Amino acid sequence: MSTTKIGWIGLGTMGIPMSQQLISAGYPVTVYNRSKDKEATLKKQGADTAATPAALFQQTDVMIIMVTDDNAINEIFTGKEGLLSAGVNGKIIINMSTVSPSISKEMAALCKEQGNRYLDAPVSGSVKQAETAQLVIMAGGDAAIFEQVKPVLDKMSKMATHVGDVGAGNVAKLAINTLLSIHTQGLAEAVLLAKQNGIEAATLMELLNNGALASPYMKIKGDAILADNYKAAFSLKNIAKDLRLSKDIGLSTPIGEAALKTFGAAEHEFGNDDLIAVKKYLDK
Structure with a gap:
C-alpha cells in the first residue's frame, strides 16, 4: 500500500471512477x-473528506483536480478557502481538467511562488476508460516531477506521457478534442445523408464498422444513435467549451472552425446531452 496521501477535488462523471482507481490501488485518498x-x-469505499480545498491541501502530499473549466480552477486555487490560502509548500498539484494552457501557466506560477509544483495532465478517454483504468494521460510541466507522480497516474491509465512544459498537456488535449468534434460531426452528417437517400442508420453503421473507417469511437457513438441514447458520457456543452479554448490558442482551419460553429449553436438546445446529440441538431 502506498503511503503517498492523495487529495482529490472534483467528483463528476470522470472524477468518481478515476479517484476510485486510486482507492482500489491502496492510496489513502x-x-x-x-x-x-x-x-x-467515495466515503463508502474508504475515502476521507475535507471541509475546504485549503484543508485538503494541508493534509495531502499530491493534490489532483478534475473539474470543468477555467473558472472552477481559478476558484479552487484563489478563492477565500482555496488551495493558495493554505500557506503550505512542498506539495505537487496535478490538474487533470481540460482547461486553457494560460490558466495552467498562471496557476503554476502562483504555486511556484509558494514552493509547490504544478502539472497539467488532462486525459483522453471517457467514463468506460476511467472505470477500467484505460485512460491516456498527457502531462505538461517539470519532467522530474512527472516521473515522481507517474506511479499515481499509471493507476488510472494505460499510458501516461510527458509532452512538454506547463500548458503542453492542455494543448495536446485541445488538439485531440478538436479532432474528436470533427469525427463526431462527420459521423452525424454521414448518418443523415444516408437516411435522406433511403439508407437506414443501422445499415450504414454495419458498413462503417466493418470497413476501413471502423473504430471503437465510431461504434460507441453509432450505437448511441441507433438506440436514441443521448445521455452524456461527454457533454455537448463541454466539447463546445473545448473548441472555444482551441480557438483561443489559434484554431483557424476550415473544418475546425466549422465544428466550433456547429457545436456552439447546438449547445443552446442540446448542451446537457452527449456530444453525439449534434446529430439531433443537424437533423432539425
Missing part, C-alpha cells in the same frame, strides 16, 4: 466536492 452527496459515494 481524501476528497473535496461542492456536492456533498458525491463525497458520500
Whole structure:
C-alpha cells in the first residue's frame, strides 16, 4: 500500500471512477466536492473528506483536480478557502481538467511562488476508460516531477506521457478534442445523408464498422444513435467549451472552425446531452 496521501477535488462523471482507481490501488485518498452527496459515494469505499480545498491541501502530499473549466480552477486555487490560502509548500498539484494552457501557466506560477509544483495532465478517454483504468494521460510541466507522480497516474491509465512544459498537456488535449468534434460531426452528417437517400442508420453503421473507417469511437457513438441514447458520457456543452479554448490558442482551419460553429449553436438546445446529440441538431 502506498503511503503517498492523495487529495482529490472534483467528483463528476470522470472524477468518481478515476479517484476510485486510486482507492482500489491502496492510496489513502481524501476528497473535496461542492456536492456533498458525491463525497458520500467515495466515503463508502474508504475515502476521507475535507471541509475546504485549503484543508485538503494541508493534509495531502499530491493534490489532483478534475473539474470543468477555467473558472472552477481559478476558484479552487484563489478563492477565500482555496488551495493558495493554505500557506503550505512542498506539495505537487496535478490538474487533470481540460482547461486553457494560460490558466495552467498562471496557476503554476502562483504555486511556484509558494514552493509547490504544478502539472497539467488532462486525459483522453471517457467514463468506460476511467472505470477500467484505460485512460491516456498527457502531462505538461517539470519532467522530474512527472516521473515522481507517474506511479499515481499509471493507476488510472494505460499510458501516461510527458509532452512538454506547463500548458503542453492542455494543448495536446485541445488538439485531440478538436479532432474528436470533427469525427463526431462527420459521423452525424454521414448518418443523415444516408437516411435522406433511403439508407437506414443501422445499415450504414454495419458498413462503417466493418470497413476501413471502423473504430471503437465510431461504434460507441453509432450505437448511441441507433438506440436514441443521448445521455452524456461527454457533454455537448463541454466539447463546445473545448473548441472555444482551441480557438483561443489559434484554431483557424476550415473544418475546425466549422465544428466550433456547429457545436456552439447546438449547445443552446442540446448542451446537457452527449456530444453525439449534434446529430439531433443537424437533423432539425
